[in-house]
Amino acid sequence: xxxxxxxxxxxxxxxxxxxxxxxxxxxxxxxxxxxxxxxxxxxxxxxxxxxxxxxxxxxxxxxxxxxxxxxxxxxxxxxxxxxxxxxxxxxxxxxxxxxxxxxxxxxxxxxxxxx
Amino acid sequence: xxxxxxxxxxxxxxxxxxxxxxxxxxxxxxxxxxxxxxxxxxxxxxxxxxxxxxxxxxxxxxxxxxxxxxxxxxxxxxxxxxxxxxxxxxxxxxxxxxxxxxxxxxxx
Numbered sequence: 578x579x580x581x582x583x584x585x586x587x588x589x590x591x592x593x594x595x596x597x598x599x600x601x602x603x604x605x606x607x608x609x610x611x612x613x614x615x616x617x618x619x620x621x622x623x624x625x626x627x628x629x630x631x632x633x634x635x636x637x638x639x640x641x642x643x644x645x646x647x648x649x650x651x652x653x654x655x656x657x658x659x660x661x662x663x664x665x666x667x668x669x670x671x672x673x674x675x676x677x678x679x680x681x682x683x684x685x686x687x688x689x690x691x692x
Numbered sequence: 693x694x695x696x697x698x699x700x701x702x703x704x705x706x707x708x709x710x711x712x713x714x715x716x717x718x719x720x721x722x723x724x725x726x727x728x729x730x731x732x733x734x735x736x737x738x739x740x741x742x743x744x745x746x747x748x749x750x751x752x753x754x755x756x757x758x759x760x761x762x763x764x765x766x767x768x769x770x771x772x773x774x775x776x777x778x779x780x781x782x783x784x785x786x787x788x789x790x791x792x793x794x795x796x797x798x799x800x
Contacts, residue, residue, distance in 0.1 A: 610788065619698075619780055619790040620735065668734060680725070681788070683734040 579603075581684035583669050589690045590659055598654040598687045602671030609652050610681065611644055612668040620668055626652060627674075659691045696783040698791030706799050711768040713794035715781030724757055724764045725782040729793070735780060738766075773798050 582601040590596055602609050608627055612620035622636040626646045634644070641659075646652040656663055666686040672679040695718045705711050715724065723742040727735035739748055741757035741764060748755045752775075754767045768775055778793040 612790070617795075619778075619792045622788060622790070625788070670735075680737045680740065681727075681735070681782075682737070685734050 581669055581671050581682055583667075583684035583687050585687055586685065587688045587690075589692065591692050592659060592661060594659050594691075596656045596659055596689060598656075598667050598689070600652045600654070600669030600671075600684060602650060602652070602669070603682055604650075606671035606673055606682075607649070608672045608674055608679070609646060610670045610672075611652070611654050612670065614666045614668055614686070615664075623654070656689075659689075661691050664689055664691045696781060696789045696791045698781055698794055700794055701792060702795050702797070704797045704799055705771050707773060708770050711771050711775070711796055713766050713779050713781075713796075715764045715766075715783075715791055717762045717783050719783075720761050721783045722761075723784045724761075725784060726755060726764075726766055727780045727782060727790075728777050729780065730777040733777075735790075738779075740784075768796075771796070771798055773800070 584599045610625040611623040613623055614620045624634040624637055624644050625632055629646055629649045641657045643655045666688045668683055668686045670681040670683045672681050697716045699714050723740055725740045726738040728738055729735045739755050744761050745759045746757040752769045756765045764781055776798050778795045780793045781791045783789045
C-alpha cells in the first residue's frame with residue numbers, strides 16, 4: 578500500500594481481555610517496528626522484525642505481549658490479559674531494510690483503552 | 693544501555709522567535725534522525741545526519757550532528773504556528789531509540 582496501515586484505529590476493552598492490533602507495512606519494506614506511546618511521552622520501542630523473524634524483542638514489557646509476522650508483511654501485536662497500564666497508542670513503522678540508513682514510516686497508530 | 697536525552701522537554705516561544713532543541717547520547721551513534729509529531733498525529737521523518745560535524749538545512753530548520761557523533765541539535769528560525777508539535781531525535785545504532793522529545797508551543 579501507499580502507507581503504513583494500522584487497524585483498529587481505536588480499541589476499547591475491559592481489563593483482562595485479549596487484544597490484537599494489526600499493522601500492514603509499506604509494500605516491499607522488510608523491516609517492521611512496533612512502538613508504544615503514552616500521553617506526553619516519546620515512542621517506546623517494543624519489537625522489530627526483519628522479514629518474518631523478530632530481530633529484537635527486548636522492548637516487550639512482559640510475556641503478556643507477543644507479536645508475529647508470519648509472511649514477512651502484515652504483523653499482529655497481541656496483548657493477553659490486558660491491564661489498565663496497557664492503555665496507550667501503539668505505533669507501527671516500517672522501513673526498506675533495518676540498517677541505520679533507512680527512514681521509519683509510521684502508521685497513524687492504534688489507540689488502546691483498557692477500562 | 694544506550695540512552696538518548698533530549699532537552700528541553702517543553703518550550704513556549706512567541707511566534708517569530710527562534711527555537712532550539714538538543715539531543716545527547718551516552719554512546720557514539722552511527723547516525724541520527726529527527727522526526728516531528730503534530731498534536732494528535734504520528735511521527736514524520738524530517739532528516740538524517742550521518743557524518744561527524746554535519747550541518748543540514750531545510751528552509752528555516754537547521755540540523756547539526758556533533759563532532760563526536762554523540763549529540764545533535766535542531767534550530768528553527770522565526771517560528772511559525774505550523775511549527776507546533778513535538779520534535780524527536782532518534783539515535784540509530786544497534787537499537788532505534790527515541791528521545792522523550794521537545795514539545796514546541798507557539799504563542800500568537
